[in-house]
Amino acid sequence: MKDGDRWMRLKEEMLDAAASLGIDKIGVASADPFIELKQILIRHRELGRESGFEEPDLDKRTNPSLLFDSPQSIIAIAIAYPSKLVDPPKSEPGARRGIIARASWGQDYHTVLRDRLSKLEAWLKERVPELRVESMVDTGALSDRAVAERAGLGWGGKNCMIMNDELGSWIYLGEMITNLPLPPDKPLADGCGECTKCIDACPTGALVGPGQLDSKRCISFLTQTKGFLEDEVMRKIGNRLYGCDTCQTVCPVNRRKNWTHHPELQPDHELVKPLLVPLLTIGNREFKERYGSMSSAWRGKKPIQRNAVIALGNFKEKSAVGDLIGVLQDDPRPVMRGTAAWSLGKIGGEEAEAALQAAVLKETDEEAKVYIERAMAEMAECSEMESI
Template identity: 35%
Template sequence: MSQLSQQALQSLFENIKSWGKALGFQHVGVADVDLSIHEEKLQQWLDQGMHGEMQFMAEHGLKRARPAELLPGTLRVISVRMDYLPPDAGFAKTLKQPDLAYISRYALGRDYHKLMRNRLKKLGEQIQEAVKELDFRPFVDSAPVLEHALAEKAGIGWTGKHSLTLSREAGSWFFLGELFINLPLPVDTPQAEGCGSCSACITICPTQAIVAPYKVDARRCISYLTIELKGAIPEEFRPLIGNRIYGCDDCQLICPWNRYGQLTEEADFRARPALKDQPLLILFAWDEATFLKNTEGSAIRRIGFERWQRNIAVALGNAPYDEAIVTALKCAQATATPLVKEHIDWALVQQMAKHQQATVPIRLTQRLVRSIEKGLPRDA
């Protein structure tokens, strides 16, 4: 590759930021590729099995912390932020109504992977027009990349105690993407850590998945349990999932920095009416064709219809007793797969237990009234 002067590299560095923002990225930063300080903690996390069934995390091992091994010749990583918070998010309202389905806000719109990757590719091509010998490769959750560590080095934010990237300007309601390049660009200055003594995300986690600051046990995380886990959800976690049928936002909802969350400018990230604030019974009634139609172009489709039904069955079990829920669960038993049937059976037990709890006080009250009536004088 032809040698670029420091002045030319600085000019290109500034142009890349402008080009990236013109493509719809809210923040563009540049990091070097030295992530060696993360290797020991990454290996410990893997050794402790905290990645659960996510074998792709272990298959590449420490390659995640070594960008140049993923793409030989990589000297810098361009890290980008794209906000996704829809204007009509309505977080608290949905969580407080247990008969409605809560879907993580990042998944309510179009799948971000392809959109961001295409724009990163365009950014690479634009840089290539200025430097013909450029070699680049875009990544959006598509390879073993320590995206939060790179975002931190690129000045986009710091890694919060919930392990997500936090920004002073945007909280954490954003996606990250990376462009690996072979140019020795100047690098950005990391942001100072801003969590301080706050531990709200650790305290609020329904399943206590944040086992220590900056350390998440995926096996306990509702996002993992409802998205990544292919088999049965452990019974100890089912009641804690509540009405969350795809992902969980609790650690973000409680974070003080998210008061600065920025609304998305992307129409593709707007919530789809078929998915937002829908009654659990409506979603449970979908057949596979309806599921595929309503999740076309959505990240939700990746879990498949079986896990979709599994998750909703758990949420129905957690909902207040409703005869309509019991009827729907019983009707679904005949055609359910063994995995889904296991969760339907569990949900029915929960529903009937709530029904019994509700009727016992009524029966006791009726008995008490009869006893009082028997003891009253005839002319009372």
């Protein structure tokens, strides 16, 4: 058998074995440097659009040979995840709920993809004993999306997601650099056409153009930060606790697509759409026990607690005033106190007003004090309007 035929046959067998390995799509990309991507990333950095969570070395992000000795090909994989909750619990007055983005439903996808990549590696090792690989999932240096696009798993959507006709953008991506000269797949043609629904629907205008994201304006990024947020951002966060799915839910390619064949990725309704008030005082141990197996837990409880406070303010949930006053008075973290003040200002009422007046006198953190004063001013303005 010719050498080229050997690798083609191995690739065909690998594709046939994908489902048995728990993988929905496999593609192969060349291990050449991602020259065009590097120029895009340079411009992205110059414009200040990075999130800060990325690998800082642009050469490592775009040149596989800096990560692996003599790379020959990159195998890209995709695993589909669910997009719908069946019979979800209702968010209603007195029992308001937040929502966690779909990509964090079920078991942490990093764990799931590493398991699948490990199975694929074992499968390849049985057939090619001299195999060498370097596997990556999300936190690796390479761009998962750039590899997946080159490997033909999907096209780069205007929402910066990899879009696949069959699976939509509800897919997790992973890759392994290898020393196997597997024949590469061809990238798919763009399937977005003239559609701009994702760009039009982005709550903060973070999609600044087709396939162009200002990460620092993206709600998905902002919900993962730990500091104070601006008023406009908090209003637009709504009841999101972690992540944002707007640019995916409005996408016509994703219509009626929901994947339930990976049991470990299925959502626990009470975890992905939790009651907000209990989150305000959840302890570290309980948080780790309840949420530790989900990818949304990677930043700890603080961002999710802050976002729960924001959500109660956006709901104008009067029954939560006492709980928010507790945060304002007792939480040791300035961000939580200031955000609680913001929410109390949105809800209003005599009890909230009295609590803010008391809090501003004893607040020692300057930034938190600013938020308290702004909330008081907003309530005073509303009272004036109502009296006219």
